[in-house]
């Protein structure tokens with residue numbers, strides 16, 4: 037009985053569907069073409085405000101931007117009203133597969149617990165949540181710099197790109213290259229066997245080259261180097277080998293450097309793309325960074341006078357700044373994205389102007405990452421757009437309450 041009636045029923049449904057399809061298609065606005073409108077936009081490059089802005093988008097790319105642009109009939113309109121549009125934020129220093137808890141103690145105790153308790157699978161799943169939290173807070177891209185077990189960052193990045201997981205575009209380093217012991221304090225010989233889950237420990241230029249080649253093979257978008265962990269330091273020869281290999285694969289190199297001028301100077305001399313932290317560097321290092329176009333990625337905690345003072349000196353020396361959060365502790369009651377968005381006001385307190393901060397949150401990290409499809413609302417770039425209430429030029433803290441997030445032409449908030 038089924039055999040007789042089913043083909044007929046199916047045919048009827050098909051015919052019916054075909055008959056209504058053209059009518060529907062006529063009335064439906066194409067979801068491939070979108071116009072986003074708002075009261076104003078900040079052009080981060082020029083620093084100018086564009087009133088009554090219209091952004092035309094086709095698929096995932098911006099095709100035109102301007103005041104009161106004519107919107108074609110077939111385009112779907114997202115009218116956001118009295119808000120300010122900005123490019124999606126880019127956090128230049130994240131650890132999305134890494135979370136410490138104050139209840140477990142300090143960095144040293146957390147580091148050991150994380151290493152022994154969380155393998156790549158658990159790290160990637162933690163990262164899936166933190167990535168979503170970042171995107172919801174307005175971060176459409178991040179440069180994620182290690183502490184993500186073995187290649188779990190690659191897995192998360194690819195899952196986001198495949199649409200399996202919601203998150204920002206991730207540019208990832210895989211494991212950081214480090215002196216012997218990574219960033220761990222003294223642990224037993226048995227525990228030392230586990231350190232390679234977190235760091236690739238190198239001794240000598242050949243091991244440095246090999247580590248970069250492995251990262252390239254694993255799919256890294258950049259290389260992270262721990263120039264020093266306290267007094268344990270990589271040599272200039274090792275750093276140079278890392279940069280030479282990374283350049284061959286066209287990957288930027290980020291160097292973690294603290295404790296005065298020594299490690300930062302080695303990194304700058306070797307020719308890294310960015311120096312992370314550099315809390316206490318002198319003019320000598322800052323001038324060399326400016327001369328060699330090396331970015332400073334300050335990861336400043338609020339209210340530390342010596343950090344604020346070196347931001348002033350860096351700006352004066354002409355060093356380009358790409359702001360990174362380096363947040364990896366849980367802040368109960370706040371998402372990771374909310375905590376990271378709170379970092380921008382620190383830099384206004386340090387003397388940067390609002391537009392300098394906005395550039396350090398968008399254009400500059402895009403340049404550092406080496407991707408000219410992100411970081412600005414301009415024709416040809418990806419439609420990564422956020423909206424805030426109020427105006428960040430007069431009050432940078434509005435970045436802490438992003439009300440609209442579009443990534444790759446798709447609305448997430």
Ligand SMILES: [Zn+2]
Nearest residue numbers: 129131181362
């Ligand atoms: Zn870090």
